[in-house]
Amino acid sequence: MKKSDFEEIQQRYLKGRKRLEGIAKGDLVWEEIGRCGDNDYHPAVVKSVNVDEDYIDVIDVSDSNKEKRYISFVTESELIKQGFTAETIKKDYKEYAEIIKKVTQN
Numbered sequence: 001m002k003k004s005d006f007e008e009i010q011q012r013y014l015k016g017r018k019r020l021e022g023i024a025k026g027d028l029v030w031e032e033i034g035r036c037g038d039n040d041y042h043p044a045v046v047k048s049v050n051v052d053e054d055y056i057d058v059i060d061v062s063d064s065n066k067e068k069r070y071i072s073f074v075t076e077s078e079l080i081k082q083g084f085t086a087e088t089i090k091k092d093y094k095e096y097a098e099i100i101k102k103v104t105q106n
Helices: 003-021 076-081 088-095 097-106
Strands: 029-034 038-050 055-060 066-069
Touching: 003 029, 003 038, 029 055, 029 076, 029 088, 038 097, 076 088, 088 097
Parallel strands: none
Antiparallel strands: 029 038, 038 055, 055 066
16 A cells, blocks of 8 residues: 555544544434435434444434434534534524433433
């Protein structure tokens, strides 16, 4: 393997690790689902983060509060970069405040 290839892989790994380390129990993340040329975003409350295994466990509030494991999702900052407003995100946090509270108390 070329040194440049290794360095590129290392950079992606470190970026992904830093992204997961920035997620906390009780945060909201969104599952991005493609629909006819557009995307739907379904919120979920983070229950736990496994940085070493590269996944998060969530309570999917858009699917009857089912517990799920995500390896692909959008964070709050990534959602804002995609054009969502902070007010929209605050609305989701307010709507799911009770579930967030339950998750963070455990």
